[in-house]
Amino acid sequence: QKEVEQNSGPLSVPEGAIASLNCTYSDRGSQSFFWYRQYSGKSPELIMSIYSNGDKEDGRFTAQLNKASQYVSLLIRDSQPSDSATYLCAVKEGKLIFGQGTTLQVKP
Amino acid sequence: EAQVTQNPRYLITVTGKKLTVTCSQNMNHEYMSWYRQDPGLGLRQIYYSMNVEVTDKGDVPEGYKVSRKEKRNFPLILESPSPNQTSLYFCASSLMTGYNSPLHFGNGTRLTVT
Numbered sequence: 354q355k356e357v358e359q360n361s362g363p364l365s366v367p368e369g370a371i372a373s374l375n376c377t378y379s380d381r382g383s384q385s386f387f388w389y390r391q392y393s394g395k396s397p398e399l400i401m402s403i404y405s406n407g408d409k410e411d412g413r414f415t416a417q418l419n420k421a422s423q424y425v426s427l428l429i430r431d432s433q434p435s436d437s438a439t440y441l442c443a444v445k446e447g448k449l450i451f452g453q454g455t456t457l458q459v460k461p
Numbered sequence: 462e463a464q465v466t467q468n469p470r471y472l473i474t475v476t477g478k479k480l481t482v483t484c485s486q487n488m489n490h491e492y493m494s495w496y497r498q499d500p501g502l503g504l505r506q507i508y509y510s511m512n513v514e515v516t517d518k519g520d521v522p523e524g525y526k527v528s529r530k531e532k533r534n535f536p537l538i539l540e541s542p543s544p545n546q547t548s549l550y551f552c553a554s555s556l557m558t559g560y561n562s563p564l565h566f567g568n569g570t571r572l573t574v575t
Contacts, residue, residue: 387564394549394571396567397551398566399565402563404561441504449564451503
């Protein structure tokens with residue numbers, strides 16, 4: 354069965370620090386990788402997508418993909434309390450599969 | 462504004478009383494899908510549709526029905542709701558099923574079945 358694994362957390366970081374969120378996946382044929390942010394009681398919101406090995410940066414967010422290791426990560430620089438949310442990793446190979454999410458807490 | 466609209470946002474009902482949750486998108490997306498989200502279980506796909514009149518089961522389809530008569534609408538039907546269907550439901554759509562088409566989610570429907 355295809356799986357996407359994330360540490361549920363919570364991951365707690367101080368304001369201004371770098372938050373590192375990790376995700377592993379089981380299907381080597383996976384083509385696309387997404388990070389969604391979900392505030393409590395709200396809908397998931399796409400924040401990053403990455404399709405090839407390496408890093409992709411967008412503002413304070415950097416997605417990193419290593420297909421050989423079947424590993425995708427999200428770095429949030431200069432973390433803010435408003436970044437406190439659950440971050441869902443999603444992997445697509447035909448079907449889109451979500452991890453259970455990592456809860457991030459940014460302490461002022 | 463491009464969006465996926467679900468209604469209602471909150472719904473409390475009793476066991477066995479048929480209900481429909483509506484979903485509409487204004488982005489001309491081909492692909493639409495329903496998910497339920499439960500604590501500890503994450504997002505699980507109920508049904509999906511790749512185009513008009515084309516629907517298929519996801520991971521947890523039991524107790525649910527869908528239809529796709531028009532491209533923009535994809536209602537979720539619970540013919541005889543049961544308490545184990547109490548959950549947070551999301552409708553989502555994407556332009557196509559290709560690998561670089563991310564999902565856009567509606568605001569969610571919190572359903573309670575007593």
